[in-house]
Amino acid sequence: MKILIVRLSALGDVIQGIPFLVALKESFPDWEISWLVENTHAPVLQGHPCLDELFVLDRDWRRKKLGTSAADWLRGGAAAWKICRQLRRKRFDAAIDLQGLFKSGLWCRLSGAPRRIGHDRTRECAHWFLNEYVCDRPTFDPSFPLVKRYLEPARYLGANLKKARYLLPPATPETVAGVDALLGKNPISTIAFCPWSAWASKNWPLACWQELGDALAKEHRVLILGGPGDVETADPLWPTRPGSQPAHDPGIFNLTGQVSLAELAEVFRRCRLVIGPDTGPVHMANATGVPRVLMLFGSTSWRRSGPFGENHRALYHSLECQPCFERLCPLGHGDCLRLLDTPQVLNAAREMIH
Numbered sequence: 001m002k003i004l005i006v007r008l009s010a011l012g013d014v015i016q017g018i019p020f021l022v023a024l025k026e027s028f029p030d031w032e033i034s035w036l037v038e039n040t041h042a043p044v045l046q047g048h049p050c051l052d053e054l055f056v057l058d059r060d061w062r063r064k065k066l067g068t069s070a071a072d073w074l075r076g077g078a079a080a081w082k083i084c085r086q087l088r089r090k091r092f093d094a095a096i097d098l099q100g101l102f103k104s105g106l107w108c109r110l111s112g113a114p115r116r117i118g119h120d121r122t123r124e125c126a127h128w129f130l131n132e133y134v135c136d137r138p139t140f141d142p143s144f145p146l147v148k149r150y151l152e153p154a155r156y157l158g159a160n161l162k163k164a165r166y167l168l169p170p171a172t173p174e175t176v177a178g179v180d181a182l183l184g185k186n187p188i189s190t191i192a193f194c195p196w197s198a199w200a201s202k203n204w205p206l207a208c209w210q211e212l213g214d215a216l217a218k219e220h221r222v223l224i225l226g227g228p229g230d231v232e233t234a235d236p237l238w239p240t241r242p243g244s245q246p247a248h249d250p251g252i253f254n255l256t257g258q259v260s261l262a263e264l265a266e267v268f269r270r271c272r273l274v275i276g277p278d279t280g281p282v283h284m285a286n287a288t289g290v291p292r293v294l295m296l297f298g299s300t301s302w303r304r305s306g307p308f309g310e311n312h313r314a315l316y317h318s319l320e321c322q323p324c325f326e327r328l329c330p331l332g333h334g335d336c337l338r339l340l341d342t343p344q345v346l347n348a349a350r351e352m353i354h
Contacts, residue, residue, distance in 0.1 A: 001031040002090060006107050007098040008038045008057060010198070011261075011280025012305075013146070015044060015287050017098050019164035019308070020150040025050035027159035034090065036083070036107055043261040044284065047169040053090075057083055057107075088112040096153050097122075097130060100139055105129035117153050132156075140325050142301035147308050166287040166308065171266045179266045182255065183223075189250075191216055191349070192223040192268065192285070194276030196230045199327045201299035202277040204337050204345075210237055211342040212275070216349065217252045223267065225281060226256040273353055275345070278305045286312065292352045296345065298337040299324050313348055315340060 003024065007017045014037060025033055034053040035045055042056045058079045087110065095108040097118030105126030108116045120127050120136035127133065134156040137144060151161055171179075183190075195209045213222050224238045234256035259267055264281060265288055268274060274285035275294045286293045286307045293307040295314045301323040302314035316322070322336045329336075 001028065001094070002092045003031055003033045004055075004087065004090070004092045004095040004108075004111050004113060005033065005035045005098060006095060006104045006111075008036065008104055008107070009041055009099075011041050011044070012278070012283040013099070014041045015166075015280065015283045016147050016305075016308070017150050018048075018166055018168070018287060019147055020098065020154050021048070021050050022167050023151060023154045023159045023161055023164035024157065026163040027154075028157075034092070036087070036111075041261075044168065044265070046262075047172075048167070049169070050167065055083055055086060084110050094157075097126060098150050098153070100126050102126050117156065119149075119152070140301075141304065142323050142325075143303045145306070145308070146304050166289055168265050168284075168287050171269075172262070175262050175266050178260075178263050179270070182258065182263075183267070183270060187270075189220045189353070190223060190271045191220045191353075192225055192271045192274045192276075192291070194225050194274065194279060194281040194285075196226050196233075197277045197279035199299060201324070201326055201329050201334065202279065202337075203298070204277060204296050204340065206233070206237060208340075208342045208345070212345055212349070213238070213252050215342075215346050217250055219250055220272075220353075221250055222252045223271070224252065224254045224256055225259060225264070225267070228257040231257040273349060275349060282307075294345070294348055294352060296337065296340060297323070298334070299326055299329070301325075311352075313352060315345060315348060 007014050032052045035051055036055045037045055038059045039056050045054050092111055092113040094115035094117055095111045095113035097104045097108045100119055100122035102124035106129055109129040115132055116130040117132045118130045120133040123139055134152040151164055155161055193209060197203055216222050224234055226234055234254055238252050238254040240252055240254055265284055268285040268288045269290045271291040274291045276282040277296050278300045282295055285291055293312040295307055297314055297316035302316045306314040317336050317339055319336055324330060
């Protein structure tokens, strides 16, 4: 049996699809399982022991400032056509749409797989490309965990769901060396902050992050983690960069924009606690199985996207408008996170560390 998993983006959703991959492969070790993912998220799947092949779709041409030029569109079309031909040569028996968007449904159809499996009544009419449906559960069911939603196709195919678990590819020696250079080799109690997500409605106020960092950095090393786009915001708030003080001392260390996706998992493996909103890096921390995870919820549902497994916590306010699943607060006040005060988060963090 040859299976293609289609989950192109985003980082947190790709990671939450990994228990589905593990359950399927460990239930049917003779099956040949591949995954189609966008290049920005490919590092979390490269070298995965449960994957026989990884197909990477280059989407960078659409993210460039001149990405709408005719030359860029032709280049993107040529890259997509190349992937399409590679998929068809594999002669997949089934394609699984974990994403439920037009683009993922289309790629299931383009793969040439005779069986195209996924959820019915998805967004953007993605289900029109499918011919087998596992259920018609709403995409944003606030009370049903996303990991379990992804496991429904595994159940449909007869997999043993008890085998579902997080499993990330092992770190390469180069990755370990890179993290050693940033953090040093001496063990120290470390907490990581991941303050940013792509949705403003999921982000706790930065002033609160500062207060939390000042309190925890007296006894622990606190790492500030974010992408290149967060550097301009992070540097004025946390000017301390690695090298400006010993990496084995308590204090706040700003690693924003300095850690690759492959290195991020290794950084998390050296942490006792990771704190952040419903965002990809925090789900990656959850997937490493090492640190405890404290997630702060605003516009999304803690029941749907909360940390997977034991010893983790989710903090939230049960407001009438929560969850709204909107990128910006439709009421304009952002109370779901504004009312989540620093002492509440600090107390939860200390309880989880001790």
